[in-house]
């Protein structure tokens with residue numbers, strides 16, 4: 066049964082028809098062409114499909130699309146663009162934290178979720194926040210550094 | 224004169240980093256279109272079985288199904304493979320592993336395609352499946368391939384031999400002999416981007432276009448042309464950026480492209496064919512599991528005199544990169560070649576047998592057999608150190624290869640190709656404070672430290688080693704470079720951009736490198752073997768140098784000066800010593816354009832012709848070798864078996880770091896992958912069925928499993944590398960597992976010779992030691 070849902074996507078109110086069992090990741094990728102959200106496992110195990118739902122990091126491959134009705138979704142495309150690069154995105158670029166880039170959008174959004182509520186996270190808190198996101202390329206050292214740098218940069222702006 | 228580089232050696236940001244961080248960089252699946260059919264495969268229900276019949280009638284009748292294919296419906300040869308075409312597109316008589324397709328479907332939606340798969344009826348006669356190559360190589364084993372085009376004997380695909388000196392005599396005369404068996408697991412590459420192919424027939428040419436994440440666009444079309452019955456020049460293979468490869472996407476691309484391609488040809492429509500993660504685990508290539516018997520002979524003062532090594536490799540169901548017509552190209556040969564590690568050992572014998580089982584085919588995986596071989600030899604050295612009561616570093620320094628020494632495979636080491644191992648060892652020793660003993664305390668947690676060293680040749684000798692590329696000067700002074708290499712995260716596009724900018728004297732921003740497309744670039748060989756920055760880099764350098772010379776010659780007429788007195792920097796041409804004389808390169812290029820000076824060049828490079836004798840495995844296969852040292856500290860909980868790696872220091876002699884940030888990226892990523900192989904990763908196979916085909920139970924390291932990964936770059940230039948560079952893609956993980964194993968042994972005082980060192984395995988070893996009352 067298809068159903069019309071309405072939600073705020075990257076700051077804009079949108080409406081879309083979705084099936085009862087349709088997954089948020091597929092709606093974002095196929096219907097809104099927001100391909101920055103990646104699907105690397107589809108079973109909730111890798112974190113590559115992370116988006117922010119009402120500011121919380123969630124795995125969009127295990128969220129049914131009807132569940133976002135009336136809520137707010139932020140994908141990587143809504144975080145920043147060339148003219149307005151978000152400090153976390155800039156920190157990832159500058160720290161060399163991006164290799165293949167498949168895990169990157171989700172890592173950045175996961176980092177945003179924690180840095181928005183915790184302005185001065187400890188090393189352990191950063192690691193705990195990122196521990197559900199797999200990266201096969203980097204060994205995480207530069208990602209960790211990027212998130213630490215981003216926290217500083219965001220605090221300067223506050 | 225070339226001391227002060229403008230851009231080489233600088234930590235510039237990657238050209239693709241921002242687009243990736245913004246989520247705008249597109250991977251293959253991001254180009255999926257609504258008009259594409261969805262392709263799916265029905266994979267074997269039983270890993271080893273005779274196919275008695277396939278009934279597709281019901282599936283064909285389902286509304287929305289556009290094609291159902293079985294082995295009899297194929298347009299060309301039902302077989303492909305990088306070295307031997309022994310893997311069928313669709314299995315006909317037999318299934319040999321879980322990943323054999325028995326039928327293919329194309330439908331208008333994924334839902335319908337999946338439904339159609341459920342309607343296909345297959346009748347099987349189940350055969351016993353082989354998990355252990357040591358069983359499969361026995362004389363009475365069922366032949367997994369009834370008639371293999373190349374197998375040596377039964378399930379033994381190939382046996383590689385290496386011989387030098389007089390091994391028997393050396394063992395007879397040895398003061399001490401260390402003899403142990405080692406086992407390493409079959410693991411998945413676990414690249415984050417799953418395999419996918421978009422295949423589209425080209426009605427204009429009658430050809431086929433295949434877009435799929437991969438590491439070798441030319442190899443792909445060469446391997447698959449006979450499958451499609453289409454000449455190579457009418458197949459275009461390409462990909463955008465790739466989400467990790469690690470060797471696996473040299474092979475898996477063939478699987479998805481073959482299936483997508485035959486469906487596209489049948490339906491005459493574009494087909495989108497994607498493997499989900501579980502299918503990637505069950506069907507694509509893996510790292511060869513190995514079973515190694517290693518004997519090492521030495522004098523009482525610690526000089527190694529001989530090694531005698533037998534390695535059995537789990538080949539899985541198909542040859543892939545396993546062996547054969549070119550032995551040097553194969554993983555099997557590398558396990559023999561590296562059986563003596565980085566040491567000068569005058570007498571050596573190695574036998575490596577590659578044996579078919581009912582597992583996923585084993586293929587190239589970062590290190591290409593070297594990690595397995597080095598694991599055994601680096602554990603052996605520590606055992607020897609223990610037996611001689613010697614410091615493991617001191618023992619290694621006594622035996623490492625130095626200038627003029629011959630490896631067990633016969634290559635003479637040369638300082639001018641970069642021999643920085645000793646410097647790596649010294650630096651790591653200092654950084655680790657090696658001689659200081661660890662504070663043990665009285666609790667159940669024991670600390671230990673371990674070290675291991677490695678060497679790894681740059682490139683892929685003999686079958687195809689060399690590269691071509693295009694370099695083109697544009698009238699505005701910018702530069703276009705086209706290579707067929709793949710950008711899979713390692714940063715090759717950035718490294719080549721720096722190489723070209725340096726060579727031509729233009730700004731980094733003024734170079735654009737396009738990649739991985741047979742329609743735009745000539746063959747540069749596969750992006751494997753830690754070769755692209757060096758071998759393709761040299762081709763780019765050659766193309767740039769040709770254009771540079773042409774432009775200097777045009778400029779010399781303008782300035783009325785000898786070209787040798789002129790230089791180009793930052794896009795400005797000038798007389799050396801007179802920076803006020805500058806003229807923009809763009810002006811010189813325009814001048815060249817109207818005076819019939821060509822602005823395009825083909826850059827090429829070939830290494831010195833390698834040599835190799837198959838009979839005894841002796842020769843000089845690679846032009847240069849990367850060296851390195853990994854040291855770790857670990858903590859082992861003797862009550863729970865839990866192991867954590869608390870420190871990791873890796874030093875690599877990379878010749879020259881074209882971009883130190885990228886090199887560190889490879890070193891950190893490699894060390895992380897090595898830690899995964901050492902302590903976590905293991906495909907659990909039960910009669911050919913993978914029992915942990917998801918990230919839920921096939922565990923790869925998370926940020927919490929890793930310490931901060933420290934890297935030390937050492938630079939002993941390779942006089943044949945671009946700006947001195949050697950390969951760095953694969954090497955960083957080679958010494959990680961033995962370093963960890965040695966550290967665990969150091970902590971516990973017992974030897975564990977099988978990885979991964981999971982809690983279960985460690986606890987069992989601790990219990991066993993307590994039971995026999997041994998150890999310290």
Ligand code: FES
Nearest residue numbers: 105106107112126
């Ligand atoms: S794709 Fe959603 S967690 Fe892996």
Ligand code: FES
Nearest residue numbers: 165168200201202
């Ligand atoms: S950068 Fe490749 S998976 Fe993280």
